[in-house]
Amino acid sequence: MYQNYGLFIDGVWLGVGQGERIEVVDPGTGAGLGDVPGASLADAGEALASAGRGLALWRATPAWTRADFLHHAADVMRARTEEAARMITLESGKPLAQARREWTMSADQFRWFGEEARRIYGRIVESRAPGGRIEVLHEPVGIVAAFTAWNFPAVLAARKLAPALAAGCAVILRPSSEVPGTAMVMIDCLREAGLPKGVVNLLVGPVATTYAPLVASPAVRKVTLTGSTAIGRQMLHDAADTVKRTSMELGGNAPMVVFEDADMEAALDLAVPAKFANAGQVCVAPDRFYVHESLHGRFVSGFVARARALRLGHGLDEATQMGPLINPRRVSAIAEVVADAQRRGGRIETGGSPPQMESNGYFFSPTVISGLPDDAKALADENFGPIAAITPFASDEEVYHRANDSSFGLAAYVFTKSPARVREAVARMEAGMVGVNSFALSAAEAPFGGIKESGTGREGGSEGILEFLNVKLAHVAL
Numbered sequence: 001m002y003q004n005y006g007l008f009i010d011g012v013w014l015g016v017g018q019g020e021r022i023e024v025v026d027p028g029t030g031a032g033l034g035d036v037p038g039a040s041l042a043d044a045g046e047a048l049a050s051a052g053r054g055l056a057l058w059r060a061t062p063a064w065t066r067a068d069f070l071h072h073a074a075d076v077m078r079a080r081t082e083e084a085a086r087m088i089t090l091e092s093g094k095p096l097a098q099a100r101r102e103w104t105m106s107a108d109q110f111r112w113f114g115e116e117a118r119r120i121y122g123r124i125v126e127s128r129a130p131g132g133r134i135e136v137l138h139e140p141v142g143i144v145a146a147f148t149a150w151n152f153p154a155v156l157a158a159r160k161l162a163p164a165l166a167a168g169c170a171v172i173l174r175p176s177s178e179v180p181g182t183a184m185v186m187i188d189c190l191r192e193a194g195l196p197k198g199v200v201n202l203l204v205g206p207v208a209t210t211y212a213p214l215v216a217s218p219a220v221r222k223v224t225l226t227g228s229t230a231i232g233r234q235m236l237h238d239a240a241d242t243v244k245r246t247s248m249e250l251g252g253n254a255p256m257v258v259f260e261d262a263d264m265e266a267a268l269d270l271a272v273p274a275k276f277a278n279a280g281q282v283c284v285a286p287d288r289f290y291v292h293e294s295l296h297g298r299f300v301s302g303f304v305a306r307a308r309a310l311r312l313g314h315g316l317d318e319a320t321q322m323g324p325l326i327n328p329r330r331v332s333a334i335a336e337v338v339a340d341a342q343r344r345g346g347r348i349e350t351g352g353s354p355p356q357m358e359s360n361g362y363f364f365s366p367t368v369i370s371g372l373p374d375d376a377k378a379l380a381d382e383n384f385g386p387i388a389a390i391t392p393f394a395s396d397e398e399v400y401h402r403a404n405d406s407s408f409g410l411a412a413y414v415f416t417k418s419p420a421r422v423r424e425a426v427a428r429m430e431a432g433m434v435g436v437n438s439f440a441l442s443a444a445e446a447p448f449g450g451i452k453e454s455g456t457g458r459e460g461g462s463e464g465i466l467e468f469l470n471v472k473l474a475h476v477a478l
């Protein structure tokens with residue numbers, strides 16, 4: 001699996017880092033996939049030095065040359081889809097079809113920001129001083145340290161690499177140790193596309209050697225994380241010591257509101273796949289289902305029937321619709337959410353425990369819970385697993401209050417046929433992204449991100465490149 005990869009420092013693969021080896025596990029079987037080198041402090045120092053050289057070269061590279069590279073990288077990625085999808089599935093557990101979609105979404109990021117690289121506009125403002133002029137320029141922010149979660153190992157990295165490279169930055173990428181191979185395949189695609197030495201470096205390994213030296217280094221001018229709110233909060237504190245730019249794609253706990261005028265069957269057909277994609281380990285997955293009281297009973301029944309029909313299995317089996325959780329700790333965490341629900345009088349409508357399977361994989365049955373109070377874990381916390389908590393509401397005012405009663409604000413979804421309700425929901429939902437009769441929030445051309453404790457900054461769209469640019473004012477009196 002990893003014999004051709006390892007750490008990527010100064011344009012070469014280092015199969016042997018100076019740190020300890022890291023075992024990678026297939027969550028679908030519990031078996032080892034192989035091991036990868038863990039970076040040492042010396043490796044991190046070499047990556048920082050390499051990134052400094054890479055930045056000097058890349059920021060001087062014309063935008064159209066950067067753009068052509070990004071487009072070529074997207075083409076190479078598309079050509080290597082099957083290899084990449086297999087790696088994503090083996091490391092993260094998600095079914096192959098979802099892995100292929102994720103890789104395609106990742107290539108789209110490079111294609112989109114290949115175009116955006118050509119559109120880094122400044123402006124000139126007439127000065128109030130005779131003969132003067134004000135120039136507003138955009139310059140690359142510098143060396144970027146990028147940290148990503150395990151659940152979408154490709155697109156989370158692409159959402160950072162593509163805009164940073166479009167802007168002229170150099171990047172040190174440090175993926176989750178659960179899924180290092182996916183980032184390795186992606187960087188090998190960039191290498192194949194002609195990535196210059198030092199522009200992207202890859203570190204894998206312990207926080208002490210792959211995060212601490214980067215966040216402390218004054219040479220690193222931007223920290224970008226996709227991960228939990230707890231880790232994001234820590235990184236924001238750490239980055240403040242050297243006043244780094246930051247962008248944070250953090251936790252979510254998305255409400256889905258089904259109004260009484262919704263097309264309930266259509267809502268169910270979309271909600272169940274959205275809930276159980278990647279076994280629910282999706283930051284924008286619908287977690288809290290608020291259903292108008294007139295529809296609640298039928299909605300629960302329809303949700304349960306669809307959940308029970310899902311085929312669980314290893315992601316490499318093309319027939320699999322839901323794979324495992326990422327590790328045993330996630331299985332325990334989800335089991336605790338169910339136990340909390342039972343203690344609070346909730347009804348486990350289906351699921352609630354690991355399935356009976358001939359597998360050592362980390363599986364948990366698709367689970368539907370009703371009858372819970374709003375402060376139950378299944379409703380109040382980010383569960384990040386295959387749990388749907390469904391609860392009735394009586395009025396619009398009630399449901400907006402309950403849906404917004406959260407420290408999170410990543411995604412929110414409403415289902416209704418009423419244009420008036422659509423306008424009100426988009427305006428009143430406290431989230432960075434709102435889906436109306438849709439869960440399709442993730443696209444390279446759309447700004448992805450949250451508010452409140454779901455994070456800061458946006459990835460994708462015309463906003464995404466701004467995260468990696470500094471504004472410079474020049475007042476020229478000539």
Ligand SMILES: NC(=O)C1=CN([C@@H]2O[C@H](COP(=O)(O)OP(=O)(O)OC[C@H]3O[C@@H](n4cnc5c(N)ncnc54)[C@H](O)[C@@H]3O)[C@@H](O)[C@H]2O)C=CC1
Nearest residue numbers: 148149150175176207211226227228231249250251252283
């Ligand atoms: N907003 C978004 O776009 C997304 C958010 N997420 C969030 O990520 C979380 C799940 O992913 P996880 O990898 O479990 O999150 P995590 O926060 O535990 O880890 C995120 C990254 O930070 C690293 N990390 C862990 N502890 C660290 C520390 N003390 N110092 C520095 N780095 C550290 C991890 O190795 C990983 O690379 C969920 O909360 C989910 O909502 C996941 C995907 C997308």
Ligand SMILES: O=C(O)[C@H](O)CS(=O)(=O)O
Nearest residue numbers: 151152155282283284442
């Ligand atoms: O990590 C995630 O949850 C992804 O952002 C989900 S998606 O945007 O790729 O669908």
